[in-house]
Amino acid sequence: MKEYKVIGQSVRRLDAVEKATGTAGFTSDMKLPGMLYGKVLRSPHPHARIVGIDTSEAEKLPGVKAVATYKNTPRELFNTSATMTFTVPPMLPVLDQYIFDNVVRYVGDEVAAVAATSEKIAEAALGLIKVEYELLPAVYDPKEALTPGAPVIHESEKKNIPGEIIQIPYGDVDKGFTESDIIIEKEFKLPVQKQAQMETQAAVAQVGLDGKITVWSTTQTPHPTKMILSKVFSIPESKIRVLNPPYIGGGFGVRIGCSAKAEPIAVALSMLAKKPVKVVYSRKEDFIASDTRHGGYVSVKLGAKKDGAFHAMYLKATLNGGAYCSFSVETPGVLGCMGLAVYRVPNQLYYGHSVYTNTTPAGAMRGFGNPQAMYAIESVVDMMAEKLGMDPLKLRLKNIMQVGDPWVLPYRCGSTGLAECIEKGAKSIGWENRGKLNKPGARKLRGIGMGVGTHVSNAWPFCGDYDNAYITVQQDGSVHLASGVPDMGTGTSTSLPQLVAEVVGVGLDQVSMTFADTASTPFDIGSHASRTLYAAGTAVVEAARDVRKQVLEYAADLFKVAPERLVLQDGVISAASQDAGAVGDNCSGAPVCKIGGVEKKSITLKELAYDAHLRNKQFIGVGRIVPDNAPPWHAHFAEVEVDTELCQVRVLKVAAVHDVGKAIHPVICEGQIEGGVLQGIGYALSEEIKYDEKGRQLENSFHKYMLLTADDVPEIEAMLVESNDPTGPFGAKGVGECGLVPTAPAIVNAIYDATGIRFYEIPVTEEKIFKALKEHVK
Amino acid sequence: MNLKILKFTLNGEPIEITVSPDDMLVDVLRDKLELTGTKKGCGKGECGACTVIINGEAVNSCLVPAMKTMGANVETIEGIGSPEKFHPVQEAFMDLGAIQCGFCTPGMIMSAKALLDKTTSPTSKEIKRSLSGNICRCTGYVKIEEAVQAAAEKMREKQ
Numbered sequence: 014m015k016e017y018k019v020i021g022q023s024v025r026r027l028d029a030v031e032k033a034t035g036t037a038g039f040t041s042d043m044k045l046p047g048m049l050y051g052k053v054l055r056s057p058h059p060h061a062r063i064v065g066i067d068t069s070e071a072e073k074l075p076g077v078k079a080v081a082t083y084k085n086t087p088r089e090l091f092n093t094s095a096t097m098t099f100t101v102p103p104m105l106p107v108l109d110q111y112i113f114d115n116v117v118r119y120v121g122d123e124v125a126a127v128a129a130t131s132e133k134i135a136e137a138a139l140g141l142i143k144v145e146y147e148l149l150p151a152v153y154d155p156k157e158a159l160t161p162g163a164p165v166i167h168e169s170e171k172k173n174i175p176g177e178i179i180q181i182p183y184g185d186v187d188k189g190f191t192e193s194d195i196i197i198e199k200e201f202k203l204p205v206q207k208q209a210q211m212e213t214q215a216a217v218a219q220v221g222l223d224g225k226i227t228v229w230s231t232t233q234t235p236h237p238t239k240m241i242l243s244k245v246f247s248i249p250e251s252k253i254r255v256l257n258p259p260y261i262g263g264g265f266g267v268r269i270g271c272s273a274k275a276e277p278i279a280v281a282l283s284m285l286a287k288k289p290v291k292v293v294y295s296r297k298e299d300f301i302a303s304d305t306r307h308g309g310y311v312s313v314k315l316g317a318k319k320d321g322a323f324h325a326m327y328l329k330a331t332l333n334g335g336a337y338c339s340f341s342v343e344t345p346g347v348l349g350c351m352g353l354a355v356y357r358v359p360n361q362l363y364y365g366h367s368v369y370t371n372t373t374p375a376g377a378m379r380g381f382g383n384p385q386a387m388y389a390i391e392s393v394v395d396m397m398a399e400k401l402g403m404d405p406l407k408l409r410l411k412n413i414m415q416v417g418d419p420w421v422l423p424y425r426c427g428s429t430g431l432a433e434c435i436e437k438g439a440k441s442i443g444w445e446n447r448g449k450l451n452k453p454g455a456r457k458l459r460g461i462g463m464g465v466g467t468h469v470s471n472a473w474p475f476c477g478d479y480d481n482a483y484i485t486v487q488q489d490g491s492v493h494l495a496s497g498v499p500d501m502g503t504g505t506s507t508s509l510p511q512l513v514a515e516v517v518g519v520g521l522d523q524v525s526m527t528f529a530d531t532a533s534t535p536f537d538i539g540s541h542a543s544r545t546l547y548a549a550g551t552a553v554v555e556a557a558r559d560v561r562k563q564v565l566e567y568a569a570d571l572f573k574v575a576p577e578r579l580v581l582q583d584g585v586i587s588a589a590s591q592d593a594g595a596v597g598d599n600c601s602g603a604p605v606c607k608i609g610g611v612e613k614k615s616i617t618l619k620e621l622a623y624d625a626h627l628r629n630k631q632f633i634g635v636g637r638i639v640p641d642n643a644p645p646w647h648a649h650f651a652e653v654e655v656d657t658e659l660c661q662v663r664v665l666k667v668a669a670v671h672d673v674g675k676a677i678h679p680v681i682c683e684g685q686i687e688g689g690v691l692q693g694i695g696y697a698l699s700e701e702i703k704y705d706e707k708g709r710q711l712e713n714s715f716h717k718y719m720l721l722t723a724d725d726v727p728e729i730e731a732m733l734v735e736s737n738d739p740t741g742p743f744g745a746k747g748v749g750e751c752g753l754v755p756t757a758p759a760i761v762n763a764i765y766d767a768t769g770i771r772f773y774e775i776p777v778t779e780e781k782i783f784k785a786l787k788e789h790v791k
Numbered sequence: 792m793n794l795k796i797l798k799f800t801l802n803g804e805p806i807e808i809t810v811s812p813d814d815m816l817v818d819v820l821r822d823k824l825e826l827t828g829t830k831k832g833c834g835k836g837e838c839g840a841c842t843v844i845i846n847g848e849a850v851n852s853c854l855v856p857a858m859k860t861m862g863a864n865v866e867t868i869e870g871i872g873s874p875e876k877f878h879p880v881q882e883a884f885m886d887l888g889a890i891q892c893g894f895c896t897p898g899m900i901m902s903a904k905a906l907l908d909k910t911t912s913p914t915s916k917e918i919k920r921s922l923s924g925n926i927c928r929c930t931g932y933v934k935i936e937e938a939v940q941a942a943a944e945k946m947r948e949k950q
Contacts (some may be wrong), residue, residue: 029885033877035828035868039894042827209928211832211840211894262830262894263928296833481859502892502929680888680934686889687931715837715926723924723932731933 018583020520020743023680026507027526027650028260028500037093038258040215040231041293043674048217049078051282051292052135053274054142055118055302056124059153059371059708060164063115063124065145071127074141076134079285082125086281089245092203093304094339094376095237095270095539096476098244107176107338109167112245112277117146118166118336119371120708121301123274124253128282128290153704155309155333155368161622166336166369168356173369175334176342178457180790181349181363183421189325189360193316196325197396201207201389202774204701205308205333207712208378209720212262213299218279219289226280227254231272233264234539236497238271239531239656245277246284257499257529264501265692266304269340269541273303300713304376305702307332307344307367311389316360321403323412325360328352330385332375333505334367339376341367343475348382351391353421354467354644356412371708377541379689379750383468384696384757388775391464391758395765406439414644424642428746430736431465431646438463441668441730442650447766459665462762464755467644470501470674470738470747471544478544479639480552481535484513484560490522490584490619494556497537498549499529503749504681505545509553511677512742516557517564518581543747546677547607547643550742552636560634567632568621571606578604587615609610641740646672649690653761653768660782662764664694664727667756671731674738674746682748686731689752691721697757698776799860801826802870812859817852820867826865828868828897832926839925842898845865849905849921868897871904879942879949880904889938891929900926903939911946913939 031037068080090108092098100106113123125142129135150164157163158173164171190196216230226248232238239255242248255276261268271277275292282290295301309332316325330348334341349363368376398405413431420426439445442461450459470627472478483494494513500506510524517524527533537549561581568586569576578588588604605612608624625632650668656662669686676682692700699719702712714717731752737744755776765771770785798809801824810819817834817902820826820843829852836854843852844866872878880903883889890896899922906913906921913921917940919932926933 023888025885026888026890028893029890030874032890033885033900034873035826035897037893039827039830041831042821044822044825209926211830211838211892211928213832262832262895263892265928296835296837325862325946502894504891652824684888684891684930684934687933688929691931692928699794714835715833716835718927720926722923722926723919723936726919726932726936729931730934 019511022676023678024507025389026504027510028506029646034059034784037260039212039260039262040217040229040258041212041228043217043258043291045217045219047290048289048291049130049136049286050132051126051128051279051290052132052139053278053298054125054139055121056120056122058117058146058148060122060149061117061146062149063117063144064147065347066125067143068125070141070527071138074138076130077127077138078288079128079282080125081113081281081285081759083111085285085524086112087245091241092338093271093274095234096343097338098241098693101477103190104342105176107342110337110565112274112281115566119373120710121373122336126278126282128286151371151708153370153372153708155331155370158368158370166371172791174366174370175338177560178364178366179346180348181353181421183353186325186327186360190316194319195397195400196314196316197393197400198314199393199773200310201313201392203308203385204311204776206306206378206696206700206703207263207718208267209718210265210267212274213294213296214268214303215293216275216279216398216714217273217289217291218283220280220283223250224248228276228280229256229258230276231261231465233261233268233499233501233541234270235499235529235531236536237539238276238318241271242280245743250349250774254291254532256531259529261499261501264540265379268380268382268542269377269539274669277539296715297713300718301373301710304339306378307334307375307385307774309333311385313389313393315393317397317398318402321401321408321411323356323358326358328363328386330365332367333370333372333374333744335370335374337374339374344382346475348386350422351467352386353382355414355465357414357418372704373710376403376683379692380753381750383466383754387464387466387754388757388761391755392761392771395762406435406444406463410425410435426644426737427740428643428674428738429646430658430734431648433734434646434648434670434672435465435628437732438648438650438668442652442666444650456657458657458767459652460763460767461650462648462759462766463648463653464758464762465648466754467646468747468754469542469548470643470645470741471640472542472669473640473642478538480537482549482552482556483535484556484634484678486560486622488626490617490622492517492519494524494526494553496526496528496549496553498540498545499536501540503540507539508546508677508681509550512550512553513557516554523584524591540560543645543749546745547741547747548640550745552638554742555638556634557635559636560632564618564621564636567625568606571608572604572789574604584618585615586621588616633691643674643738643740643746644748645674645748645751647755649755649759651763652774653760653763653767655764657786660779660786662698662777663761666728669752671748671751672734672736673748674741675735675744676733677743677745679733682733683731685748686752687729690729690756691726693756695721696775697760699778795858797905799862800864812858814857815853816855816857819857820852826867826869830894830897833896840895840898841901844901844905846891847905847908849902854879875886877938878904879945880884880907880939883938883942887941888934889930890938895925896929899927899935903942907943907946909946911943911950913943
């Protein structure tokens with residue numbers, strides 16, 4: 014195996030010093046000369062027409078510099094999601110949002126915004142805006158919204174369905190079920206989960222008098238966000254700069270595109286006030302007026318032969334898309350693709366779509382449809398195992414996808430370490446103890462369960478996906494990388510420089526990176542779809558190879574040998590030692606390089622770069638790639654304890670094993686998995702936003718929304734498997750989203766193992782356990 | 792509202808500043824003193840991102856009226872270490888992967904420091920308890936707890 018110098022090492026993150034000392038820049042920390050503070054007036058009604066709006070009193074309040082409504086802002090339809098505004102044919106873009114509209118469609122929808130000299134004044138001014146609403150009927154459940162009498166939320170081709178219905182046929186599903194010996198069909202209900210990233214949505218906009226716009230924001234995708242703003246405000250993209258300053262307090266999908274509407278609102282206010290404007294969402298605004306995960310319904314019909322071979326599967330999803338489309342077309346698409354890609358099933362069909370309702374828009378959240386699919390599928394796989402009388406682990410091993418297997422995805426299954434993941438996880442959890450953990454009559458019942466799955470390593474073919482990077486060797490031989498991706502905490506500003514250092518042949522201390530800035534980096538689609546290291550990393554590797562080639566070609570002239578004979582390692586260029594050794598004269602015959610009138614056997618990149626500078630030359634490497642795609646794989650095993658008196662579930666341990674292809678920075682990989690596990694435990698047991706009969710979000714703060722704290726963390730054993738995918742940089746695949754995906758099914762299967770009760774709805778709260786136990790005793 | 796003069800010790804330096812009685816400490820630190828290392832994640836004492844140490848206790852600075860700190864000794868992330876000499880907690884957070892997005896990090900480090908100022912031999916339970924008011928959505932807390940353990944060990948060695 015090749016020895017690597019920099020990759021595979023868990024070096025101190027390059028952003029660590031700034032983040033540990035409090036000097037790291039975040040949007041919410043920014044202050045510009047003359048900056049105003051923006052606040053947003055939000056709808057108290059789930060569905061209403063604005064028949065009158067009077068802002069005159071607000072405008073008179075001292076300190077108020079601008080009030081924006083639908084009357085004085087652009088009437089240009091757009092979509093806050095990065096992909097949908099510029100979707101790739103044949104998919105049609107669904108553009109259903111204005112910055113402000115005269116119809117509000119959920120509690121929290123934007124009505125107006127104020128810019129003032131302080132946050133307090135802006136807040137006070139909101140109270141002076143008089144709005145007259147004509148109330149419209151509202152609907153909150155996606156199934157209800159499809160019924161004939163339901164209110165229409167947007168005019169669309171099919172009533173209340175944003176965009177197209179996704180259908181993925183594979184084989185002959187009807188014939189498949191006819192030929193199956195056992196069929197199980199179940200429907201599952203899924204909660205609305207919230208990303209709850211630590212930094213709320215935020216933007217600072219500065220509109221120059223020359224018409225140029227600079228926006229510092231929390232977006233995960235600066236370049237696509239620039240495109241959206243260009244469309245909304247009809248300003249050339251070349252005059253808009255979007256950047257992170259340079260960090261973001263988490264993402265988890267909540268700002269793929271705009272940061273809710275923070276960017277367009279800040280720009281609109283800045284245009285009106287002719288001053289910089291800062292808009293920072295309160296935590297409540299972040300909860301109620303910023304994309305959530307899609308809740309809704311997923312049903313699975315699985316057919317198997319007597320020997321356990323899966324033979325047919327019908328997967329159906331009806332997701333709650335909320336009031337605006339956002340990612341409501343792509344999410345059911347990914348749900349179907351991931352659900353159908355885990356097992357070899359010769360006959361499959363997926364049918365899925367989202368539904369408009371009068372709730373907070375649902376968009377992207379870590380896993381992007383995949384957690385919804387796999388909670389349902391992995392529950393049914395366990396049920397199938399029981400019916401077949403088989404060990405659920407063995408049933409999975411029998412049916413999981415193998416390298417080169419035909420599948421529904423339009424790219425190859427080029428690697429899988431899933432079997433190894435299952436083996437390692439089973440060992441860690443003590444799978445052999447399953448079913449032997451409880452004494453008869455015990456109050457606290459223990460159980461073990463598992464869940465597996467796959468994911469993507471970028472967004473192709475679900476949306477356009479390409480990457481660029483350039484690398485310049487500075488005049489002192491140090492190396493600079495420019496990439497348009499952000500670092501939202503996932504460590505890209507460390508792992509991408511690691512790739513550069515490895516490929517170019519310099520120490521990591523010689524590499525620095527500019528990121529998340531449309532003015533100083535080439536286009537990149539941004540951080541989502543577990544893609545950054547895999548896809549942007551591929552462009553970075555290409556740019557690094559390019560710059561290394563240029564360096565060696567330049568050096569070859571000085572050494573008077575072919576460039577192939579030169580090596581660049583640890584920042585030093587010399588002729589390959591094996592060549593020197595071949596002449597057998599202890600290197601005395603090795604080529605020498607004449608630089609500055611002196612002959613040397615080796616020269617440093619520093620010397621070479623300066624020599625090039627004196628001859629009017631800089632080395633600039635460019636990487637322009639369209640990524641392939643690759644499946645990461647994962648198996649999670651959970652052990653739980655159910656207290657049958659308190660009706661509480663305690664997760665005792667999660668063993669999380671992930672095939673990451675190749676770990677470029679193992680500790681960052683583990684951190685991604687551990688964080689994902691915790692969000693998955695929340696998804697399974699506590700996290701949910703529910704609505705009251707007036708469309709108000711019942712969970713609109715950290716206090717009400719039950720996030721896990723340090724006190725709730727079980728033992729988590731994160732383990733890595735390296736299958737070396739042929740398409741990824743050094744074999745790497747995506748890792749960011751996977752930790753969440755198989756956690757909920759592993760826990761729900763463990764609860765079943767402990768209690769004999771299967772939950773078809775998550776989160777499995779105390780209330781649900783109480784009801785189920787009561788039923789069970791009957 | 793009548794403005795008041797507030798005097799307190801901030802990171803070892805005497806501070807005198809004019810504040811409004813309804814100003815919260817977090818806003819005075821961030822907006823008036825431009826110490827933005829202290830983060831604001833909710834403004835309601837529910838996330839711990841704004842944790843500072845007042846007279847040895849870790850507190851949410853968004854819940855503390857600034858005037859309440861009259862004469863107090865206040866420590867923020869800016870005062871506990873720098874590249875010349877990091878605090879052992881900062882060092883451990885950096886080296887053990889306890890930092891991801893970094894938004895909870897200052898508050899988390901301050902909570903950990905307040906604990907370790909009281910005891911350098913905390914149990915796992917004590918660490919979890921003292922960090923349970925600080926929400927981190929990235930790490931799953933695993934490496935954070937490991938880092939606090941490691942920092943405690945380092946501080947014990949120095950004693």
